Amino acid sequence: MAELTRAALEDLAVGAMASRDVLCVDPAHPIGRMARMMVERKVGSAVVLTEDGRPGIIAERDLLRALADGADPTSTMVESYMTASAITASPAWSAGEAARCMLARNFRHLVVVGEQGRIEGLLSIRDLFAALLGRIDGGT
Amino acid sequence: MQIAQVMTCNVLTVSPRGELDRAAQLMVERKVGSAVVVDDGVIVGIITERDVLQAVARGLVPWHTQVSECMTAEPFVVGPETPADEALALMMTKGFRHLPVAEDGRLVGLVSLRDLVSQGAKP
Numbered sequence: 001m002a003e004l005t006r007a008a009l010e011d012l013a014v015g016a017m018a019s020r021d022v023l024c025v026d027p028a029h030p031i032g033r034m035a036r037m038m039v040e041r042k043v044g045s046a047v048v049l050t051e052d053g054r055p056g057i058i059a060e061r062d063l064l065r066a067l068a069d070g071a072d073p074t075s076t077m078v079e080s081y082m083t084a085s086a087i088t089a090s091p092a093w094s095a096g097e098a099a100r101c102m103l104a105r106n107f108r109h110l111v112v113v114g115e116q117g118r119i120e121g122l123l124s125i126r127d128l129f130a131a132l133l134g135r136i137d138g139g140t
Numbered sequence: 141m142q143i144a145q146v147m148t149c150n151v152l153t154v155s156p157r158g159e160l161d162r163a164a165q166l167m168v169e170r171k172v173g174s175a176v177v178v179d180d181g182v183i184v185g186i187i188t189e190r191d192v193l194q195a196v197a198r199g200l201v202p203w204h205t206q207v208s209e210c211m212t213a214e215p216f217v218v219g220p221e222t223p224a225d226e227a228l229a230l231m232m233t234k235g236f237r238h239l240p241v242a243e244d245g246r247l248v249g250l251v252s253l254r255d256l257v258s259q260g261a262k263p
Binding site: 031032035036038039040044059060061063064065067068070073099103108125126128129130133 | 160232237
């Protein structure tokens with residue numbers, strides 16, 4: 001099992017594990033609207049498309065912070081609680097690189113950016129773990 | 141590996157009658173993504189970031205909403221001696237990221253997907 005895990009951490013590529021169907025939101029969306037979009041799409045995070053072209057990220061955790069601050073979901077904007085300049089990963093990164101990066105920086109998501117800066121997906125800690133488990137259970 | 145080896149023992153608990161914004165404050169202060177809802181020593185629910193997201197999506201006003209209105213009631217519970225892979229399988233099939241750990245009906249810990257991942261991802 002340890003050998004399989006080690007092999008899978010090196011073999012699996014970020015591009016193959018990431019969710020391709022990424023919810024993108026605007027920095028000026030109210031967080032209440034963003035919450036509805038997340039629930040409809042069954043996701044816990046979204047990429048924020050900013051004018052400078054460097055994607056931000058906003059997740060359930062950020063909504064929690066907003067509520068803790070007493071923010072009104074109908075009037076508080078995504079940009080007030082997003083993480084600007086999210087950590088990006090290349091689709092060619094290995095699962096191990098992605099896992100180490102997430103754990104070291106204490107992030108649960110990586111924005112997958114391909115050539116020409118195109119957003120190709122979003123990799124969550126859950127995607128990563130599901131892929132590793134699939135590989136180990138599959139025994140390949 | 142058993143759950144007792146990876147669980148967090150110092151678990152945040154909240155009352156079902158507390159307000160949602162106060163529960164959010166406590167979760168942020170304690171840097172956790174969930175709290176176990178305990179009423180009179182009995183585990184009655186769990187509230188996670190996901191539940192908070194759903195409450196906001198439903199248009200509930202955080203300071204006028206009680207934890208009981210948005211928690212997941214009667215959550216799946218594991219024991220300290222449950223094997224880690226069993227808990228992990230439960231999480232992956234049911235879509236949970238957190239499981240309360242109880243012994244003789246008493247809350248003794250909480251195990252998160254992150255706890256299990258950190259163990260598994262160590263080289």
